[in-house]
Amino acid sequence: MKRTGILGCILALVFLCATGCGQQKNKTETASSGISWNSLELSGNLTLSCATGFSVEDYGKDYSLITIPESGRFLVVDEDAALPDDLPKDVVILQQPLTHIYNASSSTMDLFRVIDGLEAVSMTGTKAEDWSIPEIADMVAAEQIIYAGKYSNPDYEYLIDDGCSLAIENTMIYHTPEVLETMEKVGIPTLVERSSYEADPLGRLEWVKLYGVLLDKRAEAEAFFDSQVEKIAREIPTEGTEQKQKVVYFYFNSNGGVNVRRPGDYVSKMIEMAGGASAITSFDNSPDTNSMSETIQMETFYYEAKDADVLVYNGSIMGTPKSLDELVELQPLMADFKAVKNRRVYATDGDMFQQVSGTCDMILDFYHVLRSEVEDAGTLTYLYQLQ
Numbered sequence: 001m002k003r004t005g006i007l008g009c010i011l012a013l014v015f016l017c018a019t020g021c022g023q024q025k026n027k028t029e030t031a032s033s034g035i036s037w038n039s040l041e042l043s044g045n046l047t048l049s050c051a052t053g054f055s056v057e058d059y060g061k062d063y064s065l066i067t068i069p070e071s072g073r074f075l076v077v078d079e080d081a082a083l084p085d086d087l088p089k090d091v092v093i094l095q096q097p098l099t100h101i102y103n104a105s106s107s108t109m110d111l112f113r114v115i116d117g118l119e120a121v122s123m124t125g126t127k128a129e130d131w132s133i134p135e136i137a138d139m140v141a142a143e144q145i146i147y148a149g150k151y152s153n154p155d156y157e158y159l160i161d162d163g164c165s166l167a168i169e170n171t172m173i174y175h176t177p178e179v180l181e182t183m184e185k186v187g188i189p190t191l192v193e194r195s196s197y198e199a200d201p202l203g204r205l206e207w208v209k210l211y212g213v214l215l216d217k218r219a220e221a222e223a224f225f226d227s228q229v230e231k232i233a234r235e236i237p238t239e240g241t242e243q244k245q246k247v248v249y250f251y252f253n254s255n256g257g258v259n260v261r262r263p264g265d266y267v268s269k270m271i272e273m274a275g276g277a278s279a280i281t282s283f284d285n286s287p288d289t290n291s292m293s294e295t296i297q298m299e300t301f302y303y304e305a306k307d308a309d310v311l312v313y314n315g316s317i318m319g320t321p322k323s324l325d326e327l328v329e330l331q332p333l334m335a336d337f338k339a340v341k342n343r344r345v346y347a348t349d350g351d352m353f354q355q356v357s358g359t360c361d362m363i364l365d366f367y368h369v370l371r372s373e374v375e376d377a378g379t380l381t382y383l384y385q386l387q
Contacts, residue, residue, distance in 0.1 A: 061078065249261045306338065
């Protein structure tokens with residue numbers, strides 16, 4: 001499928017102007033429904049226990065107002081309900097069913113999957129070979145979900161022809177604001193999800209409830225989230241007084257530096273929830289440092305991580321050493337590390353960024369590793385021990 005260039009965009013805009021087929025209707029041009037927004041009464045709020053990046057207010061059974069700070073407000077309207085008059089100009093209408101979604105945020109697709117909502121997604125911004133979730137990779141390869149261009153260069157003409165009812169982006173889209181501007185011009189509502197800003201890993205997972213609201217699958221979303229929280233509560237006991245083991249989650253980059261996770265990062269939080277603590281303490285804490293990871297020199301890494309109890313190599317970026325010998329060959333100083341000597345080095349080559357639904361399984365992996373409960377086959381889901 002071709003990507004639309006500048007000429008294609010112009011043609012698409014002309015087509016829209018001629019036919020009026022944009023999805024985001026101008027409220028001043030629609031007939032009055034006889035229902036005033038100001039007359040609707042708040043009937044409840046979506047219960048959130050961990051997520052802080054969005055909220056949902058319900059106005060009866062037909063209207064739900066989603067608020068995502070710095071992204072916008074979206075009124076989800078039941079399929080058979082009338083569109084209310086006098087809506088604030090900043091509120092975007094999303095009338096169900098939302099069945100032609102362009103999901104350019106690869107980290108959210110897994111949450112659609114676990115609530116059986118992939119049938120609502122007809123387009124993606126990620127090619128088949130770049131998916132780490134087999135089910136989704138197969139659907140894209142079979143064109144059950146169409147690759148409609150990268151988030152920064154979507155095929156607007158295809159989106160329009162497919163009747164795109166909603167585009168979902170992550171905050172990377174703010175680096176290409178012209179895409180948001182074009183989406184608005186062609187009448188495609190765009191929701192920028194901000195789950196990556198959640199401080200709590202379970203907060204990221206709880207964004208599944210947002211997609212439950214969009215797809216009218218609240219019960220499925222709430223059941224999934226509750227089952228994951230219960231799994232953690234059931235398998236990880238209340239924190240005791242024993243000294244926490246020190247853990248380092250890292251990888252070597254191509255320049256000879258070592259990338260490590262900062263304390264506020266979601267991986268560091270998962271390690272803490274499993275009963276561990278970061279061995280790295282010297283980070284750049286300047287106000288303009290927003291990254292959740294940091295690259296340090298090998299000398300600093302040696303000094304701070306040499307006595308760590310457990311090392312976890314993040315192989316999803318640069319590839320994973322296949323053995324301890326290969327790790328030491330990659331960086332000879334690793335032979336001095338306590339975890340290498342004690343054979344407590346693990347690795348992951350899965351893309352956890354895409355597999356958000358596995359958050360609690362990853363926490364349990366860290367928990368079992370810290371307790372040295374890894375002898376039985378099948379104990380670990382995402383981590384494996386380097387021999």
